[in-house]
Amino acid sequence: MLGHKQLQSAIISVSLLLVGSAASARETVEVVGSSTVYPFSTVVAERYGRSSGKPTPKIEATGSGGGMKLFCSGVGTNFPDITNSSRRMKKSEFDQCQRNGVEEIIEVHVGFDGIVLANSVAAQPIALTRKDIFLALAARVPGASDGQLIDNPYTTWRDVNPNLPADPIEVMGPPPTSGTRDAFVELAMEGGCQEIAWLEALKESDKLAFKIICHTIREDGLYIEAGENDNLIVQKLQANPRALGIFGFSFLDQNADTVRGARIDSVAPEFESIADKSYPISRPLYFYIKKAHVGVVPGIQGFINEFTSEKAWGDEGYLADKGMIPLPQASRRTTAKNTRGLVAMTGDEALK
Amino acid sequence: MSNSNRNLKRIQSSLVWRYRAEKAFRWCGVVAVALGLLAVLALFSDIIIKGKGAFFATYMQFEVTYDQELLGIDNFADDQQLIIADWESLYKSALRADFPDVRKRADKRKLYALVSDGTGYDLKARLLADPKLLGQSEIIWLLADDDIDTYFKTLLDGNAYTARLTDNQVEWLEQLDGTERMRLQFNANFFNRGDSREPEQAGIKGAVIGSLLTLVLTLILSFPIGIAAAIYLEEFAPKNRWTEFIEVNINNLAAVPSIIFGLLGLAIFINFFHIPRSIPVIGGLVLAVMTLPTIIITSRAAITSVPPSIREAALGMGASRNQMVLHHVLPLALPGILTGAIIGMARALGETAPLLMIGMVAFIADIPGSFTEPATVLPVQIFLWADSPERAFIEKTSAAIMVLLSFLILMNISAVWLRKRLERRW
Numbered sequence: 200m201l202g203h204k205q206l207q208s209a210i211i212s213v214s215l216l217l218v219g220s221a222a223s224a225r226e227t228v229e230v231v232g233s234s235t236v237y238p239f240s241t242v243v244a245e246r247y248g249r250s251s252g253k254p255t256p257k258i259e260a261t262g263s264g265g266g267m268k269l270f271c272s273g274v275g276t277n278f279p280d281i282t283n284s285s286r287r288m289k290k291s292e293f294d295q296c297q298r299n300g301v302e303e304i305i306e307v308h309v310g311f312d313g314i315v316l317a318n319s320v321a322a323q324p325i326a327l328t329r330k331d332i333f334l335a336l337a338a339r340v341p342g343a344s345d346g347q348l349i350d351n352p353y354t355t356w357r358d359v360n361p362n363l364p365a366d367p368i369e370v371m372g373p374p375p376t377s378g379t380r381d382a383f384v385e386l387a388m389e390g391g392c393q394e395i396a397w398l399e400a401l402k403e404s405d406k407l408a409f410k411i412i413c414h415t416i417r418e419d420g421l422y423i424e425a426g427e428n429d430n431l432i433v434q435k436l437q438a439n440p441r442a443l444g445i446f447g448f449s450f451l452d453q454n455a456d457t458v459r460g461a462r463i464d465s466v467a468p469e470f471e472s473i474a475d476k477s478y479p480i481s482r483p484l485y486f487y488i489k490k491a492h493v494g495v496v497p498g499i500q501g502f503i504n505e506f507t508s509e510k511a512w513g514d515e516g517y518l519a520d521k522g523m524i525p526l527p528q529a530s531r532r533t534t535a536k537n538t539r540g541l542v543a544m545t546g547d548e549a550l551k
Numbered sequence: 552m553s554n555s556n557r558n559l560k561r562i563q564s565s566l567v568w569r570y571r572a573e574k575a576f577r578w579c580g581v582v583a584v585a586l587g588l589l590a591v592l593a594l595f596s597d598i599i600i601k602g603k604g605a606f607f608a609t610y611m612q613f614e615v616t617y618d619q620e621l622l623g624i625d626n627f628a629d630d631q632q633l634i635i636a637d638w639e640s641l642y643k644s645a646l647r648a649d650f651p652d653v654r655k656r657a658d659k660r661k662l663y664a665l666v667s668d669g670t671g672y673d674l675k676a677r678l679l680a681d682p683k684l685l686g687q688s689e690i691i692w693l694l695a696d697d698d699i700d701t702y703f704k705t706l707l708d709g710n711a712y713t714a715r716l717t718d719n720q721v722e723w724l725e726q727l728d729g730t731e732r733m734r735l736q737f738n739a740n741f742f743n744r745g746d747s748r749e750p751e752q753a754g755i756k757g758a759v760i761g762s763l764l765t766l767v768l769t770l771i772l773s774f775p776i777g778i779a780a781a782i783y784l785e786e787f788a789p790k791n792r793w794t795e796f797i798e799v800n801i802n803n804l805a806a807v808p809s810i811i812f813g814l815l816g817l818a819i820f821i822n823f824f825h826i827p828r829s830i831p832v833i834g835g836l837v838l839a840v841m842t843l844p845t846i847i848i849t850s851r852a853a854i855t856s857v858p859p860s861i862r863e864a865a866l867g868m869g870a871s872r873n874q875m876v877l878h879h880v881l882p883l884a885l886p887g888i889l890t891g892a893i894i895g896m897a898r899a900l901g902e903t904a905p906l907l908m909i910g911m912v913a914f915i916a917d918i919p920g921s922f923t924e925p926a927t928v929l930p931v932q933i934f935l936w937a938d939s940p941e942r943a944f945i946e947k948t949s950a951a952i953m954v955l956l957s958f959l960i961l962m963n964i965s966a967v968w969l970r971k972r973l974e975r976r977w
Contacts, residue, residue, distance in 0.1 A: 225827065227925055238940060241914040242748045248916055249672055252634070255916040257829055257925045277825055428938055430945075449940040455714040515660065517668070521748075522940065 225276040228256035228498045232266025232283030235312055235378055235447060236484050239523045240283050247505040253498050263378045270487060271296035280492040280499055284485045285378040290550040303490035303543035308534055309512055311524040313448035313473035313481045314383050315460040322440040326462040329479060333391030334359045335368050336422055338415040345397040351417045371425040371432050372445035382482040383445055389413045390479060433458055448473060449522025473524045490543050507535040602949025608738040608751060609695040609703040611727055613645040616688035617678055627682050638671035642693060650723060661717055667694040669752045697750040697943035703733055745918045750943035755951050757918045761831060761926030762900060764919060768835025769842060769899050774892055777846030785854040786876050805844035812841040813908030821909060828910030829925040837905050842895040849891020853884040886973035893966040897959050903930045929955045
């Protein structure tokens with residue numbers, strides 16, 4: 200039997216060995232970021248791993264903001280190589296990156312994702328305008344005279360717009376921490392907000408006040424925060440045909456037998472309408488590469504080549520099968536060229 | 552006399568009421584237990600009904616020709632050739648041969664989509680395992696795509712789900728089904744593959760191995776430390792304010808929400824000691840810290856339950872305190888300690904919250920081979936699948952829950968067995 204001293208030293212040396220070997224160079228590409236890009240990024244990672252025989256890149260869904268924070272923390276194998284984002288990098292994040300030594304960043308716009316409002320197929324199909332959406336879901340809505348705001352009094356869709364059914368407003372959607380919610384608020388709510396003349400004028404004069412009015416969702420129980428899991432919302436819609444749900448297009452695509460997308464501004468959420476941008480609620484998907492890591496961590500170049508290949512992100516590529524809406528062909532070509540040539544951001548981009 | 556008579560009467564009259572109250576109370580208990588059982592039953596039957604499909608996968612029969620020219624291989628030793636070879640052509644040509652009328656490019660794409668898109672790699676592995684097949688052809692069952700799998704399973708249940716298929720595809724499938732060339736087969740992939748974004752290729756082996764590696768490390772770290780702490784606190788430590796303070800803290804730590812341990816792991820192990828994210832080492836460390844209080848508390852309880860007479864007898868025979876503890880108290884307390892450790896491990900096995908912070912909630916396709924390769928664990932795998940858009944993952948999710956539950960039940964049964972078998976009553 201081992202003596203206690205020996206046992207002790209054995210345990211210590213084993214743990215040191217484990218930690219020591221782990222801290223050395225990394226073989227696996229590390230990707231963090233948006234949970235919206237996650238389903239697409241993972242497919243590319245898997246295909247790349249299987250076809251090249253190299254380790255499959257590791258993808259973490261930390262959310263766009265969380266991913267940026269990790270990505271911009273520094274250069275070195277302890278920091279991720281790539282971050283996914285369902286919005287463009289912010290100016291503040293770019294500056295953060297610069298301060299922490301992440302100087303050369305390659306931006307890749309990969310495609311679009313549609314956000315749909317859907318109800319159960321058991322219910323009547325519904326067609327909404329963005330103005331209807333704003334009036335139904337905003338916390339405060341315009342009152343009788345210009346410049347007046349009242350707490351949202353509407354409880355049925357007919358209150359909002361006489362052409363809509365008299366069903367009660369009941370919308371299930373993501374919580375404020377979600378990128379889907381951010382995009383929904385920005386594209387649908389703000390879009391509807393702008394159709395009211397005095398609010399549009401307010402946008403020019405007082406942008407902050409405009410944003411607070413347009414971006415605040417009501418909290419009186421008619422908008423139900425249903426968690427980040429889109430599958431759950433789909434299931435709840437099946438159980439409750441009167442409710443509407445907000446989620447990503449790929450979930451509508453997969454569950455066409457149980458839920459139906461609402462027409463927004465008289466355009467149905469379909470692959471083609473999102474691609475040609477006639478469907479108004481779609482957002483761009485990005486990923487960002489740390490140039491300093493290319494060539495140091497093996498596999499980054501291979502992974503981005505796979506991502507920007509026609510068989511992945513093309514019109515008939517496997518990402519389209521998974522529900523991602525591709526870029527137009529011309530932009531694909533230039534983006535692929537710039538990405539493979541490792542052209543870094545200059546900082547002069549129109550970042551917000 | 553009349554006084555005691557009155558008392559007796561009063562007692563007798565209250566008796567009916569008291570019996571009724573007791574009966575009602577017992578009924579409340581029965582209802583509570585029944586409700587609990589009903590909830591468990593509903594949960595289990597829901598999981599089993601949803602998940603049973605995952606143990607079977609749809610396969611389709613085709614004749615595959617390992618055409619040397621089509622592949623462009625003449626030397627199996629040349630890796631470059633093997634990478635470049637068009638492995639997908641193997642099943643594509645087989646499908647084309649069966650449906651020669653399909654000519655348009657778009658239609659062909661739909662045709663190829665019938666089989667799983669990992670089929671090329673599967674056939675490659677098959678050919679590499681048996682190079683004699685080159686130039687031969689064989690009739691083989693190919694794994695179907697997840698949409699086809701859903702279609703076939705719903706078809707067998709009587710109401711086929713065709714929303715994800717085109718009319719052409721349904722027609723081809725009806726043709727295959729009509730000639731008995733579609734069947735359900737045991738889904739071995741589910742048990743011996745890692746995660747995948749294609750539901751039909753996804754398996755839980757990666758997560759099971761990841762859980763195993765993480766738990767082994769958790770046990771190695773928390774078990775000796777926990778026992779040492781318990782022995783010191785019970786047998787050697789003086790009873791003063793300091794030890795009382797420590798005791799209160801340990802009890803508090805056992806009740807701390809597990810996400811806090813994840814934050815601690817992030818701050819100390821990752822940010823300070825620079826241990827990489829997502830590997831079993833970091834998972835094991837965090838879970839070890841999390842299970843330590845549980846192990847210390849149960850070990851202390853087991854050590855206290857050893858009667859003082861045994862300690863006194865050992866000391867009386869001239870044993871040192873060290874010998875008394877190691878030769879007598881510890882062996883007698885061990886069954887209790889082990890039970891506590893197993894329950895602590897079972898809790899660690901089911902935990903996801905602390906792992907969220909340290910990067911183990913991630914897509915990791917490769918099966919981890921060591922403590923320092925990226926890994927994920929079973930409950931995280933369940934969470935990730937539940938969040939996936941592909942509807943075929945619903946059954947995978949439930950099946951993975953079944954696997955996790957059976958591990959947990961197994962661990963709890965072994966804890967009960969250990970206690971029954973080895974524990975001594977004094």
